[in-house]
Amino acid sequence: MPRIGKDVGAESPKASMSDDVYSLSTTRDDEERMTAPDEETSLLSAGTQRSYEASDSAELPRKDSWAGYEEFNGLPWHQRANVYWLLFPYALFTLAFGGSIVPKLNLIVDLVCRRYFAEQSVTDPNLIFTPVVLGSNNPQCAIPEVQRDVATFTLVLNVIIGILSAYTAPKIGSLSDRYGRKKLLALASAGGVCSELVFIFTARFPDVVHYRWLILGCAFDGLAGSFTAGSVLSHSYTSDCTPPSKRGVAIGYLHSCLFSGLAFGPLIAGYFVKWTGSLLSVFYVTLGCHIFFIICIVFIVPESVSKRRQLLARERHRVDREKRDRKTREWASQYLATTDGAGSWFWSWLASPKYANAVASLRSVNPFEPLKILRPKGPENKRLRRNLTLLAIIDMTLLGAAMSSGQVTLLYSEFMFHWGNFETSRFISLISLVRVLVLMCIFPIINYIFRIRPAQKRRRDSGAINEQNAGADDLDVWVLRIAIISDVVGIVGYVFARTEALFVLSGIITAFGGLGSATIQSAVSKHVPAERVGQLLGAIGLLHALSRIIAPVIFNGVYAATVKSFPQAVFVVIAVMFSGIFVLSTLVRPHVYMKEDDVDEREQLTRPSAHREDTLTEDEIVPQM
Numbered sequence: 001m002p003r004i005g006k007d008v009g010a011e012s013p014k015a016s017m018s019d020d021v022y023s024l025s026t027t028r029d030d031e032e033r034m035t036a037p038d039e040e041t042s043l044l045s046a047g048t049q050r051s052y053e054a055s056d057s058a059e060l061p062r063k064d065s066w067a068g069y070e071e072f073n074g075l076p077w078h079q080r081a082n083v084y085w086l087l088f089p090y091a092l093f094t095l096a097f098g099g100s101i102v103p104k105l106n107l108i109v110d111l112v113c114r115r116y117f118a119e120q121s122v123t124d125p126n127l128i129f130t131p132v133v134l135g136s137n138n139p140q141c142a143i144p145e146v147q148r149d150v151a152t153f154t155l156v157l158n159v160i161i162g163i164l165s166a167y168t169a170p171k172i173g174s175l176s177d178r179y180g181r182k183k184l185l186a187l188a189s190a191g192g193v194c195s196e197l198v199f200i201f202t203a204r205f206p207d208v209v210h211y212r213w214l215i216l217g218c219a220f221d222g223l224a225g226s227f228t229a230g231s232v233l234s235h236s237y238t239s240d241c242t243p244p245s246k247r248g249v250a251i252g253y254l255h256s257c258l259f260s261g262l263a264f265g266p267l268i269a270g271y272f273v274k275w276t277g278s279l280l281s282v283f284y285v286t287l288g289c290h291i292f293f294i295i296c297i298v299f300i301v302p303e304s305v306s307k308r309r310q311l312l313a314r315e316r317h318r319v320d321r322e323k324r325d326r327k328t329r330e331w332a333s334q335y336l337a338t339t340d341g342a343g344s345w346f347w348s349w350l351a352s353p354k355y356a357n358a359v360a361s362l363r364s365v366n367p368f369e370p371l372k373i374l375r376p377k378g379p380e381n382k383r384l385r386r387n388l389t390l391l392a393i394i395d396m397t398l399l400g401a402a403m404s405s406g407q408v409t410l411l412y413s414e415f416m417f418h419w420g421n422f423e424t425s426r427f428i429s430l431i432s433l434v435r436v437l438v439l440m441c442i443f444p445i446i447n448y449i450f451r452i453r454p455a456q457k458r459r460r461d462s463g464a465i466n467e468q469n470a471g472a473d474d475l476d477v478w479v480l481r482i483a484i485i486s487d488v489v490g491i492v493g494y495v496f497a498r499t500e501a502l503f504v505l506s507g508i509i510t511a512f513g514g515l516g517s518a519t520i521q522s523a524v525s526k527h528v529p530a531e532r533v534g535q536l537l538g539a540i541g542l543l544h545a546l547s548r549i550i551a552p553v554i555f556n557g558v559y560a561a562t563v564k565s566f567p568q569a570v571f572v573v574i575a576v577m578f579s580g581i582f583v584l585s586t587l588v589r590p591h592v593y594m595k596e597d598d599v600d601e602r603e604q605l606t607r608p609s610a611h612r613e614d615t616l617t618e619d620e621i622v623p624q625m
Contacts, residue, residue, distance in 0.1 A: 066243040066467040068530065071306040081241035081304035083250040089296040090234055091257040093189065096289035097227050098265025100196075103273065103282040105154070107203055110134045110279075111211035112149050113141035134203060135279025153211070157218045159549060164222025166545035169229040170370030173236065173538020177313040177531055180305045181237045184225075186294045188233060191224020193294070196287040203280050225541075228548075231258070232541035236534045239525040240304035243467045245455060248476065248522035249447045252439035255518045259439075263432030267425055305534075313531045370539040373532065376594060383592045387471070388527055388536075390588050392543055394480070394581045395520045400547030401487075401574055402517065407552075408559045408570050409494070409507075415567060417500050427504065434511035443515055450475050469530065471593035472523035477585070480523065483516030484582045491578060494571040528594045 072080045114132040117140075121127050130140045176184045198217030202209045225232075234254055242250040269282045305313075374388045406428075413419050413427065451473070486509055493506025521537075528536050555570055562569035 068241060068243065071309065079302045081237070081302045083238045083242055083253060085301045086234060086237055087253060087257060089293045089301065090254060091261065092289045092296075093230055093293045094258045094261025095265045095268070096192070096261075096286045096293075098261035098263070099269040099282065100265070100286045101262075102266045103269055103279055104199065107134065107199065107279060108154060108157075108211065108214070109141055109146070109150050110138060111202065111206055111214075112153060113138060113146045114206060115211055116146050116149060134206065135273060135277075157214065158552070160215060160218045161222040161226050162545050162549035164219065165226040165228045166542050166549075167367045168223055169225045169232055169541035169545055170535075170538035172225045172229045173232050173541055174317075174370065174535040176233055176236060176538075177305065177534035178310055178317055180303045180310060181233050181240070181534070182297050182301060182303050185230065185233045185237070185297045188225045188229040189290050189293045189297070191221045191226065192290045193287060194220035194224075196283055196290060200280060200283045200287065203283065226545075228541045228545045231544070232537045233534075235521050235525070236537050237304045239522075239533045239537075240530065244469060244473075244522075244526050245451050245467060246447070247525065248479075248519050249444050251521045252443045252515075252518035255514060256436045256439045259432045259435045259514065263428050267429065309531055316531060367542075370535070370542055373528070373536050373539050381594070383589060384527065384594055387588055387592045388524070390584045391472075391520055391524050391527075392540060394484075394584055395517070395524065395540060396543040396547045397577055397581045398484075398487075398513075398517050398520065399544050400551035401555075401577065403548055404551035404555050405570075405574055408555045411559065412494075412567055412570070413503065415563065417503065427507065430504065431507045431511050434508050435514040438512055438514055439518060443518065446479065447475070469526045469528065469593055471526055471591045472588065473526075474590050476519055476523040476526075477588055477590050479519045480516050480588070481582065481585045483513045483519065484578055484585055486510065487513035487516070488575055488578045488582065491571050491575045495568045495575065526593065532594070 110132055111134070114134075117127075117129045117132065121129070130138075132138050132141065172184045172188065195217040198214060198220070202211060202213055202217075231254075235251055238250045238254060239247060269285075272282055272285060273279055374392055375385050376388075410424050410428070414424060417423075419427070490506045490508075490510030490513070493502065493509060497503040497506055521540075524536060524540060525533050555574070558573055559567070559570040
């Protein structure tokens with residue numbers, strides 16, 4: 001926990017509040033001072049207390065303490081947040097995401113092809129063509145004109161989703177710190193529901209609804225944060241309820257669900273289309289998965305952000321807004337003091353509190369504003385700035401390559417080894433299965449040997465250990481570096497592989513790189529206090545969304561330009577990129593974290609404000625973003 005709460009509790013008088021509203025002045029430091037034995041206590045009572053403690057410790061094993069456990073003390077088991085609550089709904093969420101990728105692409109091809117021949121028949125009444133049947137094999141669509149239109153339209157859809165989610169995902173992540181993860185997780189899936197409804201409506205009435213209406217569905221999905229927001233919120237939820245020593249493994253479970261959904265979702269969707277004979281059936285199932293996910297999140301999964309932490313995050317947000325307003329007024333007042341004539345009225349208007357607030361709000365609309373958390377101010381945060389920036393660049397590269405190089409890898413394998421759908425699906429399933437085994441089996445063993453067992457030894461020697469966010473530890477840094485090395489070795493293997501066996505072996509080696517994505521998400525969350533995890537991962541989500549736009553352009557462009565002369569060039573580019581981020585990983589230092597905020601902010605937290613009553617109530621209906 002940051003030391004803000006301690007200062008607040010030390011300077012603010014205690015006030016009685018209702019049971020469902022927690023006071024910001026009550027912190028763990030206060031509780032420890034209240035429960036600690038007073039220095040003026042008699043020796044007899046102190047000795048008696050120590051004897052009780054000794055007898056208790058002799059009977060019960062000493063356990064590590066973590067601030068997150070204390071947030072929900074006294075609650076029944078079904079109201080305590082745990083990553084296992086999230087695994088099954090998240091698996092459905094990723095299964096719906098992965099299972100709809102291929103059917104959506106096939107639907108777009110059929111719709112574009114259908115519209116193309118309809119327009120051609122208007123200009124050329126003598127044109128004879130085979131009718132396009134949605135969801136069927138339509139060889140007449142395999143012409144350059146249709147492929148060009150499909151490529152252009154899918155690019156537009158991806159750019160719309162990427163841009164909108166890049167803007168909304170950080171906002172949603174920051175809001176989840178102040179209002180809880182559950183509401184925003186349901187919102188992220190609600191965007192998917194709207195998108196699926198548009199796809200179903202367009203496919204159900206293709207003669208009435210133009211396929212360009214699919215842009216509206218993608219806009220709904222992007223405004224709700226799309227898959228990026230769902231991933232960010234799920235990682236934030238896991239960080240809330242998992243101590244730092246086990247956080248990497250827990251996030252690895254989520255990544256196992258992701259890889260399983262991306263691998264087996266298209267396979268299940270393909271069989272489902274074959275069984276039902278209708279492409280629309282996949283979208284109905286995907287819609288059902290989204291709805292079931294929302295129901296589970298709203299009614300079953302417990303909230304991971306306690307009311308006290310929500311109120312503290314809201315108060316922190318209020319302080320940040322007041323600080324921006326004050327800086328705007330000071331900036332305008334300086335210009336007003338040095339400006340005469342016609343321009344003075346503008347600076348006078350800007351210096352007023354009412355309009356300075358509006359200008360500060362406009363400044364917060366900047367889409368890159370969330371990235372400021374990666375660059376905390378102050379000379380004492382120099383190493384923290386370096387760590388956060390390096391980890392963000394590494395994570396952006398890892399995710400961009402993982403999400404965008406897969407299609408190029410499949411195209412290359414089909415081109416070099418003449419694989420069909422069966423061989424390609426088998427390769428994807430094998431690589432994904434290895435990733436899942438690495439994250440579900442090998443990673444927990446590594447974590448137990450190098451982190452849990454040493455902690456148990458320290459516990460036996462010196463007593464209970466108080467876990468807290470204290471930056472990435474040595475294990476995080478080394479696992480990240482080894483994972484990147486495995487990626488580099490596997491990708492270099494792609495470059496030199498001329499047989500199917502060597503190519504598959506290289507893919508298995510790259511699967512061990514899945515440790516990197518899980519480790520880096522855990523390491524990033526350890527650099528900031530719990531109240532800022534959602535905001536930080538939201539900024540990471542912005543970079544994820546941008547990487548989903550930039551990476552496909554780079555990889556697909558390189559492959560298209562070199563496929564005739566040197567098709568392995570794209571893997572050379574990826575290997576160089578991963579070698580670069582390996583060098584960056586050597587600059588990441590362990591045990592660097594945000595210790596406390598500015599003194600000015602702590603003072604403002606303890607100062608009464610006209611907005612304080614509104615900030616500390618549950619009746620905030622329209623949150624200020």
